[in-house]
Every structure is written in structure tokens, then in C-alpha cells.
Amino acid sequence: MQCHTGARNVQKIMVCLKRVVDYNVRIRLKPDNSGVVTDGVKMSINPFDEIALEEALRLRERGVAAEVLVVGIGPADCQQQLRTGLAMGADRAILVEHDDEVLPLTAARVFLRLAEREQPGLVLLGKQAIDDDCNQTGQMLAALWGRPQATFASKLEIEAGVAVVTREVDAGLEVISVDLPAVVTTDLRLNEPRYVKLPDIMKAKKKPLETLTLAGLGVAPAGGLRTVAWEAPQARQKGAMVTDVDALVATLRDKGFFN
Amino acid sequence: MPKVLIVAEHSGGRLNQSTARCVSCALQIEGNGADVVVLGQDCAAPAAEAATLRGVARVLSVQRPENAAPLAAVLAPQIAALAAGYSHVLGPSTTFGKDLMPRVAALLGAGQVSDLMSVEGPRRFKRPVYAGNAIVTVEVPDSLPVVATVRTASFKPAGAGGAAAVEAATPGAELPGHTRFVEQRGGGGGARPDLQTARLVVSGGRGVGSEANFALLYQFAARIGAAVGASRAAVDAGYVPNDMQVGQTGKIIAPELYMAFGISGAIQHLTGIKDAGLIVAINKDPEAPIFQVADVGLVGDLFTVIPALERALA
Numbered sequence: 001m002q003c004h005t006g007a008r009n010v011q012k013i014m015v016c017l018k019r020v021v022d023y024n025v026r027i028r029l030k031p032d033n034s035g036v037v038t039d040g041v042k043m044s045i046n047p048f049d050e051i052a053l054e055e056a057l058r059l060r061e062r063g064v065a066a067e068v069l070v071v072g073i074g075p076a077d078c079q080q081q082l083r084t085g086l087a088m089g090a091d092r093a094i095l096v097e098h099d100d101e102v103l104p105l106t107a108a109r110v111f112l113r114l115a116e117r118e119q120p121g122l123v124l125l126g127k128q129a130i131d132d133d134c135n136q137t138g139q140m141l142a143a144l145w146g147r148p149q150a151t152f153a154s155k156l157e158i159e160a161g162v163a164v165v166t167r168e169v170d171a172g173l174e175v176i177s178v179d180l181p182a183v184v185t186t187d188l189r190l191n192e193p194r195y196v197k198l199p200d201i202m203k204a205k206k207k208p209l210e211t212l213t214l215a216g217l218g219v220a221p222a223g224g225l226r227t228v229a230w231e232a233p234q235a236r237q238k239g240a241m242v243t244d245v246d247a248l249v250a251t252l253r254d255k256g257f258f259n
Numbered sequence: 260m261p262k263v264l265i266v267a268e269h270s271g272g273r274l275n276q277s278t279a280r281c282v283s284c285a286l287q288i289e290g291n292g293a294d295v296v297v298l299g300q301d302c303a304a305p306a307a308e309a310a311t312l313r314g315v316a317r318v319l320s321v322q323r324p325e326n327a328a329p330l331a332a333v334l335a336p337q338i339a340a341l342a343a344g345y346s347h348v349l350g351p352s353t354t355f356g357k358d359l360m361p362r363v364a365a366l367l368g369a370g371q372v373s374d375l376m377s378v379e380g381p382r383r384f385k386r387p388v389y390a391g392n393a394i395v396t397v398e399v400p401d402s403l404p405v406v407a408t409v410r411t412a413s414f415k416p417a418g419a420g421g422a423a424a425v426e427a428a429t430p431g432a433e434l435p436g437h438t439r440f441v442e443q444r445g446g447g448g449g450a451r452p453d454l455q456t457a458r459l460v461v462s463g464g465r466g467v468g469s470e471a472n473f474a475l476l477y478q479f480a481a482r483i484g485a486a487v488g489a490s491r492a493a494v495d496a497g498y499v500p501n502d503m504q505v506g507q508t509g510k511i512i513a514p515e516l517y518m519a520f521g522i523s524g525a526i527q528h529l530t531g532i533k534d535a536g537l538i539v540a541i542n543k544d545p546e547a548p549i550f551q552v553a554d555v556g557l558v559g560d561l562f563t564v565i566p567a568l569e570r571a572l573a
Contacts, residue, residue, distance in 0.1 A: 027392035036393055104361070105370045132388050133507070134373045139331065139361035148332055148438040151358045154501065164441065168501045169354040170455065170510065171270065175441040176330065182437075188491070188508060189501065224370035224403050229396040233387065236533060239554035245567040248539070248557050255537055257459075257516055258483070258572050 009158050010065040010121030010180065013056040015090065016111055017072045018046040019081045020131040033230045045081045048126020050088075052186040054193040055156060056124050057089045064158050067091050069118060073110050075099050079209060086204035087196045093209040096217065104132075105222035106214075108140035113217040115145055120181060122163065127152050127185040138185035148178035151185045261381045263293035266338055266350040266359065268329075269305035276456045277351030277409075279416035282314045284409045286417070287378035288347055292316035296341055296428070298334050300327035303425075310423040319428040328440030329355055335362035340430035342367055342404060349375075352408035352511070353455070364406035372397055372407035374511075386410070390507040391530035411455070412513035412534045451477070454503065457486035460514040460535075462505060463498070464490035464528075466521020466542065466561060470498045476520060479565050483572065488512070490522045506531035520561040524549025 021027065022042040030037055045053070059065045070085035072078045073096045082093040096110050115123060128135035142149035150156075150165035154173070157164045158180070167174045168187045214221065242248045253259055263285040268275035278295065285293035296319040297306040306320040319341065325333050338359075342348050348363060350356035352374050364371040377385040382399045384407065399405045454460065461480040467473055473487075480487045488505040489498065505512055507527040513534035520541050522528060529552055532538060540553035541564050550556040557564065 021389070027389045029393055036389060103370055105365065108365060128508070130390065130507075132373075133390065134371070135357050136361035136364070136371050136373060139358065140365035142332070143335060143362040143365035146435075148435070149358070149362065151331070152354060167354075169443075170502060171443065171445065172500065172502045173444040175444070177439045177441050179437040187501075189495065222370060224399060225372065226398045226400070227395045228383070228398050231394050231396075233391055233394050233533070236538070236552040236554075238551050239538075239556065241550070241556045241558070243557075245557070245559075245564055245571055248555060248564075249568065249571040251555050252516075252537075252539070257537075 009161060010059065012067045012069060012118060012120045013059060013065045013122045013124060014069045014071060014111075014115060014118055014120035015049070015053045015056045015085070016107075016123070016125035016137070017049045017053065017070050017081055017085050018126070018129045019043050019072065019074050019078045020046045020129055023047055023130060029230055029232055035230055043077070043081070045084055046126050046129045046131075048128060048130070048186055048188070050193045051188070051190050052124035052126055053085055053088055053090065054191045055186060057194075058191065059158065065122070069094065069120065071096070071111065071114050073098055073102050073107055082209055083204050084196060086207040086209070087200045088194060089200070090207075092207055094212060095209065096212045096214060098214045098221075100221065103222050103225055104134050104136035105140055105224065106219065107137045108144055109219045109222065110214065110217060111137070111141045112144045113219060115141070115181075122158070122180060123183045125183070125185055127187055138183050142183040145183070148182040149185070150176055150178050150182060152187045153184050154187050154189045156184060156190065261289040261346045262344065263289050263347040263349060264342060264345040265293050265295045266348065266356065267295050267297040267305060267309055268351050268353060268355045269297060269299065269302060272304040274305040274308040275351070275353070275355075276416050277353050277356070277411045278309060279312050280411040280414040281349050281351055281409045282312050282417035283414040284375065284378065285347070285349055286314045288381050294319060294345070296321060296338065298326045298337060300324055302326075306425050310425050311419050311421050312417045313420040314417045315421050315423040318423050318425040320425055321428050321430060325434050329359070330438050330440060331359040331362045332438040333434050334359055335366055336432035336434065337430040338363045339366035340432045341428065345404065347405040347407070349407050349409055352410045356408045360406055360408050367404055367406060369403045369406050370399070372399065372405065374410040375407040376410045376413040387530070390527050391533060392526065410511060412511045451480060452484065452486040454486040454488050454505070455510055455512055457514055459483055459485035459516045460488050460512060461485045461518045461520070462488035462490070462522060463493055463520050464522030465492040465496060467493060467498060468521075473498050475562070475565050479569055482569055485518075486514075490525070490528050519549055519553070520565065522549055523547045524552065
């Protein structure tokens, strides 16, 4: 599908970035089982959100969009991830400061306020965050906003106020077409995010980063789900090693297979 | 007393097995049975199928042309309207339910329990977080409906033997026209058993090396009647299509036998197979993490092991 350079389809793209424990960190429970260890642990942009930002930047570079805004919710430390987003190429950032747990419904309500204020033509975010694995926020935002959702996107084409989105679903691939503005949540294979270069990190320091609060936006934290306990998963026991195919087949038959 | 509504998943006139698994979950919340809602353009067949599941009290059938494709934006307002009479609304944690249920929850002003893996009480559940590296217990207050996606691998499908009534329902909801279905493209499964319901699964990783080499796995799977899965590495490398991915962001499966060939065993992959009955791993690298969780391990080259297995099982 061709893009009409010059005739921009989307004035502004809003990308939601969540700060999470880095993908490569080995997750450990705190000794008192009150949560997972995050002190002194490397934090990063949720990898799915990074893919969302990359897609937004490519749309801007192709002339489909004019501006890329990154937004986040969380403690002041989230500025680091938003700065990384600015270094990747976003134009400006908004942090909605909140020190307590942010449930997906709370996040969706905050993003709704930001969407009403910023009027983006497209909201992009990861399909799930790799910490709570909820896979909810994009769908909830779309519902509250009364706009279309296209989840688990592996291809995104925009033309004349419409997004055509290829979605990764259990049965294969599904293509839907949605009117803009819309919420699109990104899957792994949409793109490969760029690396940040040192000069861009320097430049990012000068880009605008606005700080708001939940209360300032008129959002109260959503009631509802309360986490009452944490525990380690039941580990599977390491089994037996066999030395050749005959022994493997004997074991399988012994377990009741292929008899 | 809890009252549970299950959102059925169906395609091609057949009920998806995930619905029967949701029924088992619902029976642990309310032992007297649950209602099932089936939405479609012409969904008489899957509705009739749902009515035969043991534990289903009533089937609501919502037939209208707008429901031809399972578009979340179209289905959610209808489900939210029906949810008024229920304390719990459950859907499967498949791409269908993951897409749809949070939209329902938000319309109801409720949060969602994602990937519900065990029922600890009518409003108390366990679910995995951090790719299954931790399990949390969550509670939903009485003031809100429980909306949840059910981790299907954690519940056995409800059996047949039910005889529920099927009733037509017409929820009053305004349906948006901003979302249109274009097409569905089938995945790599072909005529093989469905990955999510198969008893036996043969799975390949980066060690398979190429799209062409996957033919070896397809042939072996055909020989033993297995479905074929893959690790994210194999999908990312383009060896197989996305719908074959097993793991945190792919399919969570619980076959009786899972045979992993050339899969190193990243935690994100292991989270997709931890409910498998027997895990067998074949890998050239004796240090591969998959051997830490496999019930049976064999250090060896899959290109010699698979033909030898075929001969031995012939």
C-alpha cells in the first residue's frame, strides 16, 4: 500500500511506554513473598511497547504521521524510559506520576484523559507487559474511548483515515480495517526496534518531558483486583537422561505411549 | 450466590474446545452450572454443541449479521449488556478471549483477571505473572463483577451429557460500524491435529535450521498423529508461521506428550508447556536449559534422532 507523503493521515501518534524489569533479568521473589525483587534490578521499556514506538517512528519517517508523543505512568524513575523513548526518536513525552501499583484499568483511564487532551489519530502500545502479562490496557482504552481496537498487530498500513491491521491470532492471521482514531496493540513480529545512538541520548535531554499527576487528570486509581499473595511456581522436576533412541523409545512405551 | 456467564468461542460451525474448559472453571466457582452465550451470524450448531456440555445450565444464542466475524468492538457491548444478570463473566485465554474480554471488562467498569489458572474461592483466583516465574493470588471485591480469561491449559474440558435449553437473546446494545473484518488467512497447521487440543505435540526450535528442515518434523508428526509447534526463535527465523508458536506470547498448551527438538528452552517457551504430561527434549547441547525441566532428555542430533525414532516406532 502506498503512502501519500505530504498529505499526512495522522497528525499525532501517542505511544504508551511501561517501565518493567528488563527482559533478561532472572525474576526472583522477595524473601517475604511480598512481590518480586526490583531493587537494584535493571529496568527497561516493556519490549512490546518498544515495538509500538518503533512503528510510530517509522510512520512518521514515511510521512504518514507528523508527531510522536510517548506517555508513561509510574514513579519519577519512569523518566528514564521516557528519555530512552525520546532518544529513539519520539518528539516529546508526558509522565503521569504515581507511586503505587497501576492496574490496567487505571492505566486505560489515564490514557483516555491524555487521548482527550492530545487528540492523537492513533494510539500504539504493546499487546502485553512482560511483568503482569495482563494483555488488557489497549483494549480497555479503546472501550472507554469508544474507538476501534486492533490487537496483536504484525502489520500496519494506514491510508485515508483507515488502518488496515494484520493480527496474529490462534488460527493464523486475521486482517481487519478500522477507522481512525484507533488503538493498535503490537505483537513481536511487527518490526525490530532500532538501537539508540549516543548523540541521540544527548539530544533527548533537550526534548520536552512534561509531568502530570493522576489527581491532576481527574483519575482515581481503579478499585477491583487486589493482589493478596505471591508464590513461586511449582517447578517441574528434572527427569532422567537417556543415552540413545532405543532407550528413549523404551521410556516412552513404559509411560504408555506408542504401545 | 455466584452466577456465571461464559462467552463461547467458535469457528466454522464448531465450538472451540476452550469453551468446555471454561465450563470446568465455572463449575469450580458455582457448582450448579453456568450459562453460555454464543454470538454469531448463524451459530445454531455451536450453540447446540454448547448445550450438550455437562455443567451448562442455559445457552443464549445471539444471532445477527454483525456478529459474522468475532470483532471485539462489536461483540463487547452485547456481552456487557447481557452481563447485568451475572456475577462472573468468563472467556478463554485464547487470542479470541484476550482481544474481547478486556473490552467487556472496561465497559462494565471492572478490572480483569487474566489467565485465571486456579479457583481459590468465588472471588479469589491464582494467575501467573512474569512469564510464569511467579504466581499471584488476586481477589475481586463484591462490588464489582468478576471478568476473567481462563488459562485453558489449567482446566480439563467439561464432558458431554448435558441437555441445556438454547434460548435466543437480543441484547440491547448499539453496535459500532468503525471496525470491519477483511479476511482470515489460515496458518501452518494444514490437516494436522490442532496444536491447542492435540494429545501429542512435536515441536521444533532454532536447531531445526530452516523452513525446509521442518519437513522432517511434519513427517514425523504425521506418522505419530501429532500436532506441530515451534519456539519463538523458529517463528522469528521464518521457519514456520506465527500460529505455531508455543510460549508466553504464543500458545499455552497441555498435551499428554510434548517432544521438543532443537529447542533450547527459554523461560518464555517453558511457560507454554509446563502443564504437559510428559516433556521429552532432544538437543545437541547438553547444557540446554530445556533439560532442566524435561522428564526425558536425549543429547543428540535431531537429524539422526528423528529418522531413528520413526524406524523404532514403525
